[in-house]
Amino acid sequence: MVSLNSDRTVAKVGAGNNWYDVYKVLDPLGISVVGGREAGVGVGGLLLGGGISYFSGRYGWGCDNVLNYEVVLANGKIVNASPYRNAALYWALRGGSGTNFGIVSRFDLGAFEQGLLWGGNRFYLWDNKDVLVDTFAKFIVDAPMDEFAHLYISFGYNIQLGGFAGIAGPAYGRAISNATIFEDLNKIPVLFDTTHIASMGVLAVELNQTDFLRKVESFPQPSHNCAKIDTSHESQLGDVFSGYGQKSLTRLKVVQKKYDPTGVFKRLQPGYFKL
Ligand SMILES: Cc1cc2nc3c(=O)[nH]c(=O)nc-3n(C[C@H](O)[C@H](O)[C@H](O)COP(=O)(O)OP(=O)(O)OC[C@H]3O[C@@H](n4cnc5c(N)ncnc54)[C@H](O)[C@@H]3O)c2cc1C
Incomplete structure (x- = not known):
């Protein structure tokens, strides 16, 4: 599912999409979101790991532009996390390595007018x-x-x-x-x-066909107000959480304890980094 609201400011994106699925819908509308540069990369992993985009100079990382997460918790409940509902979970999902808190089933993303x-x-x-x-x-x-x-x-x-x-x-x-x-x-x-x-979709498909061994990135970054490291690119670095600082790390663990008290995702969901 990829849909745009009537005033063209919010794109609702099902977590099972890849970025090509997203651009395929939004490009013809002259709209985009802060998302991945390669067509085949999944929306879920990229946004939960940080998310570097061609548009990051203007808008920050992908996770900075998630307005609301629909999340399936360990107890089976479906909740929304935004600055207004479950705000602590919202904070944690924006860069706290998403595999610690729940399964995100939908991302509501800030959308903007974007041509070629x-x-x-x-x-x-x-x-x-x-x-x-x-x-x-x-x-x-x-x-x-x-x-x-x-x-x-x-x-x-x-x-x-x-x-x-x-x-x-x-x-x-x-x-x-x-x-x-x-x-x-x-x-x-x-x-x-x-x-x-x-278009974004065409560039994403073309990039998908290029092989790289090592990438070094740069774009100007607006200031951020959530504790994060782009965990989507840190897979070989081991203990990424020490870089968050003790205060943010403690806060992330408190959120994890509240939303997944028995550590279901820590034990059963593979990948990324575990608190
Ligand atoms: C070719 C290539 C290009 C890339 N380009 C970019 C780029 O432009 N910008 C950038 O920032 N990163 C980029 N990356 C890094 C990419 O963001 C990470 O590899 C990311 O983990 C991919 O997410 P995925 O959903 O495809 O992978 P997966 O392996 O499916 O997911 C990664 C982790 O996230 C978890 N996860 C996925 N979806 C959810 C969900 N809905 N709820 C909870 N947990 C979930 C999975 O369980 C897994 O642990 C690129 C990677 C590759 C291989």
């Missing part, structure tokens, strides 16, 4: 890795000046090239190619370049 945008991938010879890193470092400093800009770089083995390559994923949240902020990136000679102006 620019994005894609550029592949570089391995010899250009240093200039790519330097350009990325400079972009990080400049990015806060342009909230529409987004860039990640990645290094990996590319089967088609038969060797290691550098990859950049620039994106711009408007239908503008090669915006000024990408001036330095545009100077690096590319092997091939898939950037173009397209």
Whole structure:
């Protein structure tokens, strides 16, 4: 289920969708949400782990834009969690690694008007890795000046090239190619370049067909008021919760005890990080 309310500000998204399912419905309406960049990634895991989006420079992480969660609790009750109902659970779900509190069955997401945008991938010879890193470092400093800009770089083995390559994923949240902020990136000679102006759904499908080994991300971030680490990208880091700070960690455990007192999800739901 993906539906938009009548004033086009809230998209209700069933947790079983992937991001292509979402963009397929919203793109033709000229609307988008702060969601995943790749078509096949699930709505549930991405939003419960943080959620980095092409639109994060403007609106923050995916979890910052969840207005309400419909959640199935360990006792079988279905509740809503928002700033107005079950507010502590709402706080915890926004970045507290979702597999600790319940099964989310629907996400109500803040929606916004969005036309076509620019994005894609550029592949570089391995010899250009240093200039790519330097350009990325400079972009990080400049990015806060342009909230529409987004860039990640990645290094990996590319089967088609038969060797290691550098990859950049620039994106711009408007239908503008090669915006000024990408001036330095545009100077690096590319092997091939898939950037173009397209809908979110088209870009997400194209990105799904590209393989990466290691990604480094940057986008300007609005301030956040919930304790979180993007756990969706931290799977190899072990104890991510120590980074939340003791106060937030204690608060998360209190919420867990209240909503799942016997630890059903801790024991029976695999994946992500357990409190
Ligand atoms: C190719 C690729 C591209 C990616 N791109 C991005 C990106 O653009 N931005 C970003 O932030 N991250 C991105 N990620 C990371 C991604 O967000 C995480 O891998 C995330 O865990 C994927 O969620 P899923 O639902 O597909 O996976 P799953 O493995 O199904 O879920 C991950 C965990 O969340 C739990 N879970 C899922 N749904 C629910 C639910 N409804 N209620 C409770 N628990 C639930 C599952 O039990 C599991 O433990 C990407 C990952 C890949 C592999």
